Amino acid sequence: MTEDAVNALEERIVLPEVRPWVWPWLTSYQKVGISFAVGRRNAHLWWSCGAGKTAAAIIWALAESGTVVVITRASARRQWANEVRRFSMVTPHVVRPPSQLKDGEQGLTEYWKETTRAGGRVFLIIGWPSLRDDETYKSLMRLPSFSVVWDEAHLAKDHKRWDADPRIDGSVGFLRRSSIAARAGFLAPKASRRLALTATPMPDRVRDLWSQFDIVEPGCVGRYWDWAVKFCGAYEGQYGWDDKGASNLPSLHQFSAHRTHIVRSEEVYKLLPPIRRLTTYLSVTELTRADKDAGTEVRRAAKGARGGTGTEDNEAACSLLEARLMHSAARKSKHVAESVVELLRDKQKVLVFTGRRRDVTTIFNKITKQAPPGTVLWAADGETPPDERETIREKYMDAPGPACIVGTGAAWGESVNLHDTDRLIIVLLPWTWGQIRQQEGRVRRLGMQRSCIIEYIVAEGTVDERISGVVLDKLAAVEAVLPDEQVTEVREAVQGGTDDNVIDGLLDRYMEDE
Numbered sequence: 113m114t115e116d117a118v119n120a121l122e123e124r125i126v127l128p129e130v131r132p133w134v135w136p137w138l139t140s141y142q143k144v145g146i147s148f149a150v151g152r153r154n155a156h157l158w159w160s161c162g163a164g165k166t167a168a169a170i171i172w173a174l175a176e177s178g179t180v181v182v183i184t185r186a187s188a189r190r191q192w193a194n195e196v197r198r199f200s201m202v203t204p205h206v207v208r209p210p211s212q213l214k215d216g217e218q219g220l221t222e223y224w225k226e227t228t229r230a231g232g233r234v235f236l237i238i239g240w241p242s243l244r245d246d247e248t249y250k251s252l253m254r255l256p257s258f259s260v261v262w263d264e265a266h267l268a269k270d271h272k273r274w275d276a277d278p279r280i281d282g283s284v285g286f287l288r289r290s291s292i293a294a295r296a297g298f299l300a301p302k303a304s305r306r307l308a309l310t311a312t313p314m315p316d317r318v319r320d321l322w323s324q325f326d327i328v329e330p331g332c333v334g335r336y337w338d339w340a341v342k343f344c345g346a347y348e349g350q351y352g353w354d355d356k357g358a359s360n361l362p363s364l365h366q367f368s369a370h371r372t373h374i375v376r377s378e379e380v381y382k383l384l385p386p387i388r389r390l391t392t393y394l395s396v397t398e399l400t401r402a403d404k405d406a407g408t409e410v411r412r413a414a415k416g417a418r419g420g421t422g423t424e425d426n427e428a429a430c431s432l433l434e435a436r437l438m439h440s441a442a443r444k445s446k447h448v449a450e451s452v453v454e455l456l457r458d459k460q461k462v463l464v465f466t467g468r469r470r471d472v473t474t475i476f477n478k479i480t481k482q483a484p485p486g487t488v489l490w491a492a493d494g495e496t497p498p499d500e501r502e503t504i505r506e507k508y509m510d511a512p513g514p515a516c517i518v519g520t521g522a523a524w525g526e527s528v529n530l531h532d533t534d535r536l537i538i539v540l541l542p543w544t545w546g547q548i549r550q551q552e553g554r555v556r557r558l559g560m561q562r563s564c565i566i567e568y569i570v571a572e573g574t575v576d577e578r579i580s581g582v583v584l585d586k587l588a589a590v591e592a593v594l595p596d597e598q599v600t601e602v603r604e605a606v607q608g609g610t611d612d613n614v615i616d617g618l619l620d621r622y623m624e625d626e
Contacts, residue, residue, distance in 0.1 A: 129174045129200045129233065134167070139383065139558070142168050145373040150175045152371075153305045154329050156265070159375040161311040161553020162384075162531065162560070166195050169261045172307055174200060179234040179255060181303070183296065184263035186239030187498040188527035191505070192263070193237055203227065204235040209245040220251055239498070240267050243295040257304050264527055265308035266546065268293040268327055269320035271336040293323055300327040311553055313372075315546025318358040319344045325371070380556075385563040387556055393570050394447055402442040403470065410435045433543070436575040441467040441540040442474075444569050448539055449478030456514035457484050460534035465521040465551055467540035469493040475539075476518045488515040494523045505530065525551040531560040537567045543579050 127135075135143070142164050149155040149172045159165050173180040184192055189206045196204040205223040213219055218226075220236070227234050242248045262268065270293035274286040288298060300306060306328045314320050319340060325333045333339050337353065340346035343364045345357035381387075413435035416428045448464060452475075455462050466472060476491035483489060488511050490504045501523065508517055509532050517524070521540055524530070525547065533555045542548045555564045570576045 127171065127174050129202050130171055131199060131201065134171070134199050138167065138171075139164065141375050141379055145375065146171050146175075148373040149307055154307075154371075156308045156310075156313070156324070156328060156368075156372040157375075158310060158313050158372050160377040160380045161549060162557025163311075163375045163380045164558045165263075165309040165311075166192065167199055169263070169307055169309055170196055170199050173235075173259050173261060174202065174233075176259065176305065177233075178304070179258035180236065180261070181252065181255070181258050182235075182237045182261040182263060183240055183243070184237065184261075185267070185527040186241055187501050187523070188263070189237050189239055190499060190502040191528060196235060196237075202233050202235050204237055207236050207238040207242060207248060209242055209248050211245075220248075240264075240292045243292045243299070244290055246290075249295055249299075252299055253302060255302065258302070259305040260300070260303040260307070262296065262306070262308040262324075262327055265310045265324045265327070266312050266315050266320060268296040269315070269323050270294070271319070271323045271326075271340075273297050296327050297323065297330075301330045312546035312549050317344070317356055318361075318364070319355050321364075321368070325368075329371070380558065383558065384556060384560045387564045387566060389566045389568070391568045391570055393572050394444060396573050398447050399443040399571055399574075400446045402439050403474075405470065406435075406439045406442045406468070410439050433575065433579070437541060437543065437579060438467045440571045440574040440576050442471050443571055443574070444539050445471060445474045445478065448537060448569065449475050449482070451537065452479050452516055452518075453482045453484075455535055456487050456516060459514045461508070461511065461513045461532060462516040463524070463530055463533050463536045463555065464516065464518040465524060465536070465538050465540065466518070467520060469495060469520065471539070472518050472520060479516060479518065483516075484514065486514065490517045491519065492517065492523060493520040496523065501528075508532075521547065521551055524554065526554075528554060529557060529559070530554040531557040531564075532562065533564050534562060535565050535567060537569065539569050541568065541570065541576055541579055 138146075145157055145159070146168050149157065149168070157165055157168060159168075169182070173182075182192055193204045193206050196202055205218070205220070205227075207220050208217075210219060224234060238248065238252075243252075270291060272291070273289060273294045275289050277285040277287045279285055288294065308324055308328045310324070313324060321343075322333055322336055322339050337346065337355075340353075340355040343358070343360055344355045345359035346353055346355040348354075410432070413428070413432040416431060445466075448466075452462050452464060456479075464475060466475060472491050472493050476489065480489060488507070490508065492501050492504055496504075496519075504517065505528055508515055508530065513534070517530070521538070521542065531554070536552070536555050538551060542551060552566055555566065
């Protein structure tokens, strides 16, 4: 869409619930994407991390009357509510399962009655895990009509909807599954409009797309296995069906083109301060001894992997690889803590993403002993309640520095805005493209006011060296459907140079070395 067309579109946009300053404040690609999604009513925004998907989704949701339901990560619910209040005059409600409500806290029923009685718009924000709560799920299924936003839609990538139910007479029936992906699939047809948001539509494989297409346009992709044969090269082998491949990618690209609005990294980054990636290699003498639990977990995983096929998708092999990476991350704690202290002395704001809760505590305690006066420090992981993590995030963003959050990549690596950061230190090496893109996306976002360095820590002589390029064997299919400049940048930073040869069979070689 041309700039003149965008300006003409701007003149036609009148949404009484949206604050007057919002539309002129949006980027051109946001305006085009909103127009695309509003016009289609059912659409996907495949936008790079930090591209402003939340703001676009809020305006899309308010473009028609009626109830709005946002499904997002539990840790992002309060952030979503703050953004709704910031961009509109709507009063949103963060839905919690009844068992988690505190004394005096407003429940869904009370909010619904109060809002509708006042003639307001019902705007519900729900965590993905809450779909497993029967009462919450049944309440959503009873809604008369609503628009739904599937934030981080790749979380619903599982195609399985039903479980086999053997009967006494020998026949087999089927029962609805209660997983979040299955319940999203059953909820989708109830909605009148649907919008999916993700920066990583294929966090791992082509097969991840089927469910995402289905929850936006139920039935548009047909039966899963028919689709998988066509686009995943699925075939029936000796041990069942294999759907891990990719096929007919040009056809898949054509299928997705008119359903998706894509904003690539380079389109966002030209509006942001620069970032720089670097890889720090630690020699054996710079590593500390890992704790006993880390070693025990490696031995347990190694025992489970014996006798496995050794293929990259062998569950036992993957568990062993992950245990080795966790073990390696645990050995970097002394170096990481010392580096963070130096950065804090320079009054910088630092994020540290590591693997285990124990490592979070270890690094945090080491930093605390040496941090300069006036430093603000937080430690939080998956055991930290989402509301508490959101409070930490808000305080971190408001802090002028020096400040530091030490956390696990699993707890902080998606959905949260942490873009007021000078240095992101990634201790536990991600081994999928989706993890890398999401973790980097916490600091590289619209609203970013300072340049940032993203530092990967690689322990020499460990599995880190072998895993530093593992993401490449997942990139071929991703690039065919969603080319992105960030792919090349990460290759160069993590590997130390461009490598045009995709690394195949890493886990095969890894298991051979055991």
